[in-house]
Amino acid sequence: MAKRVLVKFSGEALAGDDGYGIDTTILKYIASEIKELVNNGIEVAIVVGGGNIIRGVSAAKDGIIKRTSGDYMGMLATVINGVAIQEALESIGVESRLQSAIDMHQIGESFIVRRAIRHLEKGRVVVFAAGTGNPYFTTDTAATLRASEIGAELLIKATKVDGVYDRDPNRYDDAKKLNEISYDKALGEHIKVMDDTAIALAKENKLPIVVCNMFEKSNLLSIINGDYSLCSIVK
Numbered sequence: 001m002a003k004r005v006l007v008k009f010s011g012e013a014l015a016g017d018d019g020y021g022i023d024t025t026i027l028k029y030i031a032s033e034i035k036e037l038v039n040n041g042i043e044v045a046i047v048v049g050g051g052n053i054i055r056g057v058s059a060a061k062d063g064i065i066k067r068t069s070g071d072y073m074g075m076l077a078t079v080i081n082g083v084a085i086q087e088a089l090e091s092i093g094v095e096s097r098l099q100s101a102i103d104m105h106q107i108g109e110s111f112i113v114r115r116a117i118r119h120l121e122k123g124r125v126v127v128f129a130a131g132t133g134n135p136y137f138t139t140d141t142a143a144t145l146r147a148s149e150i151g152a153e154l155l156i157k158a159t160k161v162d163g164v165y166d167r168d169p170n171r172y173d174d175a176k177k178l179n180e181i182s183y184d185k186a187l188g189e190h191i192k193v194m195d196d197t198a199i200a201l202a203k204e205n206k207l208p209i210v211v212c213n214m215f216e217k218s219n220l221l222s223i224i225n226g227d228y229s230l231c232s233i234v235k
Contacts, residue, residue: 002153002224004043004120007034008143009158011049011081013214020052022084031088033220034125038094042224043120045150046127047143048085050077056135071135075102078139082129083107089125096125101133101142113149120150140194141201148205155207156223157194158214163232164193181234193234208235 009030016023037044056071065073082098086108089096097119098108108129109115116126131142140157147155161169162177169175178191183203186193193199193211202209212219212231219230 001226002042004045004150004152005037005154005156005224006045006047006143006147006150006152007156007158007220008140009046009048009085009214010160011051011053011077011139013052013158013160014048014081014084015052022052022081024088027084027088028092030085030214031092031094033214033218034089035092035094036218036221037224038123038125040221040224043123044125045116045120045146045152046082046085046125047139047146048078048081048127048129049139050074050081053077053080068135071131071137072102075130075133078131079104079107079129082127086127089127094125095123096127098127098129101128101130104130116146117150126150138195138198140198144194144198144201144205144207144209147207148201152207154224155202155209156220157209157211158220159211160213160215161211162213162216162230164191164211164234166191178232179228181232183234186234193232199234202234208233210234 014022054077056074059065060067060070086096086098099111100108101111103110119126128146164178165175167175210231210233
């Protein structure tokens with residue numbers, strides 16, 4: 001059983017069916033799933049994307065907004081989502097801290113790895129926002145980086161699908177689920193688990209990546225307890 005984990009949520013997952021903004025029903029559900037982990041003595045960190053508000057690549061696609069500025073806009077979107085997750089956790093009695101890679105003292109703490117670890121040791125959930133603080137890096141890479149820095153034993157990518165497939169299961173009826181994948185296979189065949197930088201960093205730090213359906217109730221706890229039947233694992 002892993003004692004310290006990092007859970008990566010996509011921004012789109014917070015948006016619900018309309019694909020934009022924040023659905024508070026989903027926020028409440030996420031908070032309850034995280035509380036279940038905390039109640040079982042697991043130290044939990046979270047990274048969240050910002051795609052439900054804006055993506056840097058999309059913002060910069062027509063050249064009016066520079067890519068670096070677009071990426072910073074995306075980082076700010078992750079801060080909005082991070083504040084929302086923190087509020088949802090606190091609303092059900094889960095003590096949490098928001099740490100931002102971009103200094104925003106009125107909103108949250110600056111990212112300091114030793115302080116983050118201390119919060120985790122005290123049973124607080126730590127929400128890491130603003131990605132890595134640098135343009136050209138995804139929140140997948142930020143999740144792998146933060147997981148490595150805090151010494152997490154497992155990185156869980158919580159999505160809307162139950163794992164990784166050899167092709168898009170929404171487009172191909174014969175798509176096959178890949179229950180276990182090596183880092184090298186994921187990199188060599190460009191299997192869309194996370195971006196290549198994130199996977200390479202996970203490989204270097206021997207950090208297993210689990211991809212699962214966040215809407216499968218208590219799935220996060222099952223995974224941490226070693227049940228990988230409803231997910232895919234890269235290791």
